[in-house]
Amino acid sequence: xxxxxxxxxxxxxxxxxxxxxxxxxxxxxxxxxxxxxxxxxxxxxxxxxxxxxxxxxxxxxxxxxxxxxxxxxxxxxxxxxxxxxxxxxxxxxxxxxxxxxxxxxxxxxxxxxxxxxxxxxxxxxxxxxxxxxxxxxxxxxxxxxxxxxxxxxxxxxxxxxxxxxxxxxxxxxxxxxxxxxxxxxxxxxxxxxxxxxxxxxxxxxxxxxxxxxxxxxxxxxxxxxxxxxxxxxxxxxxxxxxxxxxxxxxxxxxxxxxxxxxxxxxxxxxxxxxxxxxxxxxxxxxxxxxxxxxxxxxxxxxxxxxxxxxxxxxxxxxxxxxxxxxxxxxxxxxxxxxxxxxxxxxxxxxxxxxxxxxxxxxxxxxxxxxxxxxxxxxxxxxxxxxxxxxxxxxxxxxxxxxxxxxxxxxxxxxxxxxxxxxxxxxxxxxxxxxxxxxxxxxxxxxxxxxxxxxxxxxxxxxxxxxxxxxxxxxxxxxxxxxxxxxxxxxxxxxxxxxxxxxxxxxxxxxxxxxxxxxxxxxxxxxxxxxxxxxxxxxxxxxxxxxxxxxxxxxxxxxxxxxxxxxxxxxxxxxxxxxxxxxxxxxxxxx
Amino acid sequence: xxxxxxxxxxxxxxxxxxxxxxxxxxxxxxxxxxxxxxxxxxxxxxxxxxxxxxxxxxxxxxxxxxxxxxxxxxxxxxxxxxxxxxxxxxxxxxxxxxxxxxxxxxxxxxxxxxxxxxxxxxxxxxxxxxxxxxxxxxxxxxxxxxxxxxxxxxxxxxxxxxxxxxxxxxxxxxxxxxxxxxxxxxxxxxxxxxxxxxxxxxxxxxxxxxxxxxxxxxxxxxxxxxxxxxxxxxxxxxxxxxxxxxxxxxxxxxxxxxxxxxxxxxxxxxxxxxxxxxxxxxxxxxxxxxxxxxxxxxxxxxxxxxxxxxxxxxxxxxxxxxxxxxxxxxxxxxxxxxxxxxxxxxxxxxxxxxxxxxxxxxxxxxxxxxxxxxxxxxxxxxxxxxxxxxxxxxxxx
Numbered sequence: 008x009x010x011x012x013x014x015x016x017x018x019x020x021x022x023x024x025x026x027x028x029x030x031x032x033x034x035x036x037x038x039x040x041x042x043x044x045x046x047x048x049x050x051x052x053x054x055x056x057x058x059x060x061x062x063x064x065x066x067x068x069x070x071x072x073x074x075x076x077x078x079x080x081x082x083x084x085x086x087x088x089x090x091x092x093x094x095x096x097x098x099x100x101x102x103x104x105x106x107x108x109x110x111x112x113x114x115x116x117x118x119x120x121x122x123x124x125x126x127x128x129x130x131x132x133x134x135x136x137x138x139x140x141x142x143x144x145x146x147x148x149x150x151x152x153x154x155x156x157x158x159x160x161x162x163x164x165x166x167x168x169x170x171x172x173x174x175x176x177x178x179x180x181x182x183x184x185x186x187x188x189x190x191x192x193x194x195x196x197x198x199x200x201x202x203x204x205x206x207x208x209x210x211x212x213x214x215x216x217x218x219x220x221x222x223x224x225x226x227x228x229x230x231x232x233x234x235x236x237x238x239x240x241x242x243x244x245x246x247x248x249x250x251x252x253x254x255x256x257x258x259x260x261x262x263x264x265x266x267x268x269x270x271x272x273x274x275x276x277x278x279x280x281x282x283x284x285x286x287x288x289x290x291x292x293x294x295x296x297x298x299x300x301x302x303x304x305x306x307x308x309x310x311x312x313x314x315x316x317x318x319x320x321x322x323x324x325x326x327x328x329x330x331x332x333x334x335x336x337x338x339x340x341x342x343x344x345x346x347x348x349x350x351x352x353x354x355x356x357x358x359x360x361x362x363x364x365x366x367x368x369x370x371x372x373x374x375x376x377x378x379x380x381x382x383x384x385x386x387x388x389x390x391x392x393x394x395x396x397x398x399x400x401x402x403x404x405x406x407x408x409x410x411x412x413x414x415x416x417x418x419x420x421x422x423x424x425x426x427x428x429x430x431x432x433x434x435x436x437x438x439x440x441x442x443x444x445x446x447x448x449x450x451x452x453x454x455x456x457x458x459x460x461x462x463x464x465x466x467x468x469x470x471x472x473x474x475x476x477x478x479x480x481x482x483x484x485x486x487x488x489x490x491x492x493x494x495x496x497x498x499x500x501x502x503x504x505x506x507x508x509x510x511x512x513x514x515x516x517x518x519x520x521x522x523x524x525x526x527x528x529x530x531x532x533x534x535x536x537x538x539x540x541x542x543x544x545x546x547x548x549x550x551x552x553x554x555x556x557x558x559x560x561x562x563x564x565x566x567x568x569x570x571x572x573x574x575x576x577x578x579x580x581x582x583x584x585x586x587x588x589x590x591x592x593x594x595x596x597x
Numbered sequence: 598x599x600x601x602x603x604x605x606x607x608x609x610x611x612x613x614x615x616x617x618x619x620x621x622x623x624x625x626x627x628x629x630x631x632x633x634x635x636x637x638x639x640x641x642x643x644x645x646x647x648x649x650x651x652x653x654x655x656x657x658x659x660x661x662x663x664x665x666x667x668x669x670x671x672x673x674x675x676x677x678x679x680x681x682x683x684x685x686x687x688x689x690x691x692x693x694x695x696x697x698x699x700x701x702x703x704x705x706x707x708x709x710x711x712x713x714x715x716x717x718x719x720x721x722x723x724x725x726x727x728x729x730x731x732x733x734x735x736x737x738x739x740x741x742x743x744x745x746x747x748x749x750x751x752x753x754x755x756x757x758x759x760x761x762x763x764x765x766x767x768x769x770x771x772x773x774x775x776x777x778x779x780x781x782x783x784x785x786x787x788x789x790x791x792x793x794x795x796x797x798x799x800x801x802x803x804x805x806x807x808x809x810x811x812x813x814x815x816x817x818x819x820x821x822x823x824x825x826x827x828x829x830x831x832x833x834x835x836x837x838x839x840x841x842x843x844x845x846x847x848x849x850x851x852x853x854x855x856x857x858x859x860x861x862x863x864x865x866x867x868x869x870x871x872x873x874x875x876x877x878x879x880x881x882x883x884x885x886x887x888x889x890x891x892x893x894x895x896x897x898x899x900x901x902x903x904x905x906x907x908x909x910x911x912x913x914x915x916x917x918x919x920x921x922x923x924x925x926x927x928x929x930x931x932x933x934x935x936x937x938x939x940x941x942x943x944x945x946x947x948x949x950x951x952x953x954x955x956x957x958x959x960x961x962x963x964x965x966x967x968x969x970x971x972x973x974x975x976x977x978x979x980x981x982x983x984x985x986x987x988x989x990x991x992x993x994x
Binding site: 277278279427428430431432433434435436440451454455457458460461462464465466467468469470 | 645646647649650653654656657667668669671672673674675676678679681682684696700703704707709710714717718721725
């Protein structure tokens with residue numbers, strides 16, 4: 008194949024058989040010599056789509072594309088695959104109770120914006136490839152028309168126009184890219200999608216490449232924009248529980264959207280999404296999309312720490328009275344301020360508050376204020392409470408930390424075991440096997456068959472006790488009811504035993520406090536502080552582990568947030584130690 | 598509520614300073630470093646949750662097996678099968694063997710499992726991946742043996758024996774040898790059974806001839822198999838024993854018989870001791886071994902041992918069939934003179950045997966005793982004493 012792109016000029020080569028220069032076009036769009044009727048493999052470029060009726064395009068298409076496929080099906084692009092996944096996820100969110108505007112407007116717009124931002128780089132591709140694109144889009148969009156609202160708006164004009172408008176002239180020298188593709192064909196690297204191979208190799212500077220984890224970033228951005236009552240940890244937990252498509256979401260692609268080869272690396276996920284990772288991706292995406300300041304998070308929003316603290320206090324079975332204290336801490340640290348809470352990607356220090364992590368951190372600080380958590384005071388306070396409760400059975404019981412610890416430890420251990428068991432038994436592989444190339448296709452199918460056979464054989468040997476069906480999705484992982492004898496509910500218990508009067512107001516009986524972090528790291532590492540468990544009391548470790556499991560985050564991540572809350576709370580103290588720490592840093596030079 | 602920023606901070610200052618000095622002596626703690634160290638093994642990539650799932654699943658299977666919780670183990674196994682589709686090729690290749698080991702154990706003990714399930718499973722696993730065929734065939738055969746299905750086991754082994762795949766790796770050769778060994782062992786067992794059946798038949802019985810003929814054929818086949826096998830370096834004791842036993846039947850004078858005798862002698866079983874005596878006599882029945890000093894030495898010693906062990910009956914049994922011809926075969930005056938001339942040590946040993954079996958009056962014994970030899974004088978005296986003590990001709994005299 009000649010490696011020069013002559014897209015814009017007339018075909019002027021000499022015929023290889025008769026040396027004449029007299030060309031016509033076959034029905035399939037290929038050049039043929041009018042004097043000897045020798046048909047070449049070269050095809051005429053089509054630039055003006057308006058001139059060609061749909062049927063002709065399909066015919067040309069068929070001639071060009073069908074040979075490359077290992078399976079018959081539609082032609083589709085990788086980004087269409089992602090679009091489908093987002094569509095599935097939006098539907099799932101709707102089922103969970105989220106408002107329909109999220110899917111129809113918010114997510115849709117974010118996605119369109121992403122396509123525009125990333126297509127800008129896409130248009131720098133050689134025109135010849137652009138030609139292919141143009142044709143394909145015409146065909147594929149006619150097929151997608153039946154797809155619901157999310158895709159219909161997403162039609163041809165934006166694609167085609169952006170394509171034809173930006174045809175740089177300097178591309179005439181670039182090698183004919185289709186030859187590259189046919190080379191990879193022969194090397195048996197292929198993909199069900201049209202651009203799967205190219206997509207996986209693509210490395211454009213400044214462009215955020217779409218991946219499956221990033222679909223969750225999109226979901227969360229939309230949820231945040233709508234200020235829905237779903238936190239990031241909730242979202243990820245719903246994914247983990249299977250209520251939102253993620254692992255193997257590609258299984259729900261339309262039958263005709265065949266997936267194989269390089270597509271596997273793009274769409275087949277073998278890890279659960281982590282909070283820390285999705286959080287980072289979310290911010291990165293918001294910046295890339297140039298999003299404006301998000302709708303404000305005010306005191307009546309679900310995501311406001313006052314409300315989230317209330318939610319988490321209920322969930323971990325702590326007394327309602329603690330709400331007062333959490334609100335106080337929120338006020339004193341300023342983490343309830345609108346400007347602090349509202350996400351602004353363009354701001355200089357673009358970061359958003361991790362609403363759930365922060366709320367939980369506030370609760371940890373309150374527990375430290377009340378009980379010190381030095382493996383000592385909390386237990387002696389419990390003794391006092393127990394004594395009181397024994398002698399005053401008619402009154403509102405005093406909150407007994409020890410009793411709470413026992414109840415919570417049991418519950419959390421059970422939950423953790425269930426979770427670990429579910430993880431150990433999770434089936435990752437899709438029903439229809441994915442394969443890399445035509446060579447390993449048969450093997451992949453055979454393997455799947457083996458696995459299914461073996462599974463069938465062994466399933467008859469498993470205990471016939473019916474396992475609990477898929478859990479119904481809920482914001483709450485724990486539910487506590489007053490009057491349940493088996494599992495004490497502490498919501499209505501009083502903090503009287505640990506508070507004392509100080510003039511007009513109440514203060515904690517405990518007057519001591521210890522900081523989770525003395526010195527904050529300010530240099531090159533990504534962390535602000537570290538968490539070496541053995542340095543902390545067992546009670547503190549228990550509390551951190553409890554909440555970290557609840558949110559499915561790393562303990563160090565939570566510990567960091569606790570430290571940051573304390574930093575705000577005790578800013579004067581930190582001001583003093585700051586000078587000390589800078590001096591001692593200097594002393595550590597190597 | 599008061600402002601806590603004015604409250605005392607506990608004197609944990611010193612402790613907290615330690616916090617950042619945990620790992621290295623230089624006082625620097627790198628939380629991210631551990632993560633990178635962990636990825637060295639995986640070639641720089643963080644372990645996927647898929648891998649975590651499979652390894653957690655494996656642990657649970659093993660735990661369930663230890664606790665004999667077969668249905669639970671089966672449940673985890675159900676999930677574990679996905680490792681056969683692992684994108685990591687190392688794990689994928691190692692999977693069939695692990696699955697076979699665990700699965701076969703579950704199917705062996707699980708109350709709801711039966712022979713058919715086991716066989717289906719074994720056949721499936723055998724054909725998964727080329728390198729597992731022999732190993733699993735062997736283990737499958739052992740399972741069948743355990744359940745008394747000898748013919749099935751034999752068929753299995755025969756099939757396995759003929760398996761070849763391109764260039765044989767050395768590990769596969771060992772397995773093929775094992776397969777042949779067990780096949781040989783099975784054949785030995787069948788041969789042994791046949792021998793027993795034969796001994797129950799009367800010699801005049803019309804079936805005897807055919808039975809003995811088949812047995813003979815069988816013997817040769819087996820001995821050939823095992824014979825080829827033990828050429829390979831290795832420890833083949835149990836197979837050697839069976840091989841030698843067959844050989845003893847068909848070639849009693851084989852030089853291996855002395856080794857066999859030694860093994861039998863060392864054994865704790867009485868039957869083996871008796872057989873040891875038989876073997877020894879058997880060896881000396883043949884012309885090729887008449888001058889074998891080891892054989893005579895052994896026989897001399899062993900006769901004494903046997904008689905001291907009060908097993909006169911054994912000796913008599915062996916001697917009964919030989920007393921008519923051994924004297925002229927081994928103990929004639931011609932031999933006495935010839936042996937003494939050629940190999941005095943040999944002559945001494947033979948003399949002892951002759952004395953024990955024929956009494957002190959026998960020619961051979963008398964001749965040797967009359968000989969005067971400076972070195973061997975003491976020995977001859979000892980021989981005289983032994984014969985006096987042990988001779989079966991006049992016991993006690």
